[in-house]
Amino acid sequence: MPKIEYILTVGIETHVQLKTKSKLFSGSDNDSKDSVANTLINHIDFGLPGALPVLNEKAIELASKAAFALNSKPSYFSKFDRKHYFYPDLPMGYQISQYDQPIIVGGYVEFYCNDQLRRVNITRAHLESDAGKSIHPDNQNYSLVDLNRAGTPLLEIVSEPEMHSPEEAKAYAHELYLLMRYADVSEANLYYGNMRFDVNVSISKDNQLGTRTETKNLNSFRSIERAITYEMNRQIDLIESGQQVIQETRGWNDTKGQGYSMRSKENADDYRYMPDPDLPPILLDDQYILKIQQSMPKLPKYWRQQVSKHSLSTSIIESLIEAEIEYSLNNLDYLVNLPTNQARVIANWLVNIELPLRKKLAESAKNIELSDKNIQQIYNQVYSIFESGEISSTNIKLLISQLLTMKKLPKDVKEVAKESKLLQTSDEGLLNDIVDQVLANNPQAVKDLKEGKDKAIGFLVGQVMKGSKGQANPTIVTTLIKSKIG
Amino acid sequence: MAILSHDDILKLAQLARLSLSDEEVESFINEISSILNYVEQLNEVETDDLEPTNQVTGLVNVWRPDKVINYGYQVDDILKIVPKMHDRYIRVGRMIE
Numbered sequence: 001m002p003k004i005e006y007i008l009t010v011g012i013e014t015h016v017q018l019k020t021k022s023k024l025f026s027g028s029d030n031d032s033k034d035s036v037a038n039t040l041i042n043h044i045d046f047g048l049p050g051a052l053p054v055l056n057e058k059a060i061e062l063a064s065k066a067a068f069a070l071n072s073k074p075s076y077f078s079k080f081d082r083k084h085y086f087y088p089d090l091p092m093g094y095q096i097s098q099y100d101q102p103i104i105v106g107g108y109v110e111f112y113c114n115d116q117l118r119r120v121n122i123t124r125a126h127l128e129s130d131a132g133k134s135i136h137p138d139n140q141n142y143s144l145v146d147l148n149r150a151g152t153p154l155l156e157i158v159s160e161p162e163m164h165s166p167e168e169a170k171a172y173a174h175e176l177y178l179l180m181r182y183a184d185v186s187e188a189n190l191y192y193g194n195m196r197f198d199v200n201v202s203i204s205k206d207n208q209l210g211t212r213t214e215t216k217n218l219n220s221f222r223s224i225e226r227a228i229t230y231e232m233n234r235q236i237d238l239i240e241s242g243q244q245v246i247q248e249t250r251g252w253n254d255t256k257g258q259g260y261s262m263r264s265k266e267n268a269d270d271y272r273y274m275p276d277p278d279l280p281p282i283l284l285d286d287q288y289i290l291k292i293q294q295s296m297p298k299l300p301k302y303w304r305q306q307v308s309k310h311s312l313s314t315s316i317i318e319s320l321i322e323a324e325i326e327y328s329l330n331n332l333d334y335l336v337n338l339p340t341n342q343a344r345v346i347a348n349w350l351v352n353i354e355l356p357l358r359k360k361l362a363e364s365a366k367n368i369e370l371s372d373k374n375i376q377q378i379y380n381q382v383y384s385i386f387e388s389g390e391i392s393s394t395n396i397k398l399l400i401s402q403l404l405t406m407k408k409l410p411k412d413v414k415e416v417a418k419e420s421k422l423l424q425t426s427d428e429g430l431l432n433d434i435v436d437q438v439l440a441n442n443p444q445a446v447k448d449l450k451e452g453k454d455k456a457i458g459f460l461v462g463q464v465m466k467g468s469k470g471q472a473n474p475t476i477v478t479t480l481i482k483s484k485i486g
Numbered sequence: 487m488a489i490l491s492h493d494d495i496l497k498l499a500q501l502a503r504l505s506l507s508d509e510e511v512e513s514f515i516n517e518i519s520s521i522l523n524y525v526e527q528l529n530e531v532e533t534d535d536l537e538p539t540n541q542v543t544g545l546v547n548v549w550r551p552d553k554v555i556n557y558g559y560q561v562d563d564i565l566k567i568v569p570k571m572h573d574r575y576i577r578v579g580r581m582i583e
Contacts, residue, residue, distance in 0.1 A: 057551055281540065
């Protein structure tokens, strides 16, 4: 069968839980992670007759910040609507959402995918209240509902269908995560479901979009990539075997690595949207919007631009940007202000020595105890040792790992290096003995070298380095070996 | 003149989670159609230059500071009206297969 090229098209709806203390329309505690079921609820979340929802001011502020993070602006006018549907996790019988006049209209997200800069446009983003959480115990004929999460403020960010590979969709979702964290809008903890993704997937052979399906409630970047790949292949198989893709809502079983059909998608008007008469509209003025703009933290785009003057690789920059929020560090500002040579070397240490160390420590619930400031002082001192050529690259790794696990900043980093015998020696007496030994033990390599096979010298230097436990200076060792064999 | 079909009524019933007998469906075809016809008189009003009315209070920006509020009653008092509890969970019919 001839291989037909299909174009994959993906749009993503992302639910971001806003970082508020109380819920969107009630004064219940919004921190439902690890809470006892049905403790963070009140008459409003429960939808009791006569309960009056009152908007949380902070949600408007955070959504406005999100607008700037998405290269947009909060709308001057927005309002709340009721979206009706019956489901056991929705006590009111409707979700309070925003239908035709949302808080954010337009915008875009820029990110790197396989080192390429990509831009995905944002259609809109609206505020809405979350539903409760359901549990479906195995082999039972009932489900269980916990309403602690009911009423939690969500910002639903809707992208244009502009992504064309599973990797790109994953990279977009990851960038949204960075933006929400950097803008301080959400805890964006995926483990606790602070960000959930619905992916709309279709395939076609030309620019005419095919029938799409929506796979709901993905909760990790990896599951986005896997679910899209799965759905793309499923749709291709259907079409290749002469069948049709049905527009439907689907679920994803991450353990099995499989999608499954949930229900045919209801038409939009089945939700019977209507303006919520309990909630007066939001009217923001220029002064409010300007104040939010001025309060915006620096975003990944700014840091990428700043750090790029040191011509670091994209992967190094992205690792630094990720680590900055992952471990609450302040390394970007530090690196930006260093001379380029030094910044490049230290960025490399950060990404290849410090971050793996942090990851390893975190696995046993441990942490680096030194402050960023102290670690930066350590790096500056290690850098001067490095510049003087007194330490091998293997030993730099050992030295930095040792220093970072110290309880407090040592007085003199070089002293620590000396005590741990990590500095290179140019003590020719000691080196002579090691070189003699190595030459005696490797007659074949010596013969090769004498016959002009230059490769052999590398091997011999390596043996000496090993014999000196990395303390030998390779340049001196090379000279020594050459002079002995002559 | 809005005349609803049998299927329209069934769809409305499904959205409202109501199960209707055949006689009820027949009678609602006429009842709801006549309500719609009555309301249709509003279409005669000229509204081209008007903004849709979403609110009649004239209020804007009614919001509260982001604080956890003690409403002065026990959460468990609310749970007393739940038909069926299971430990601290609300027990409902199975939602998924």
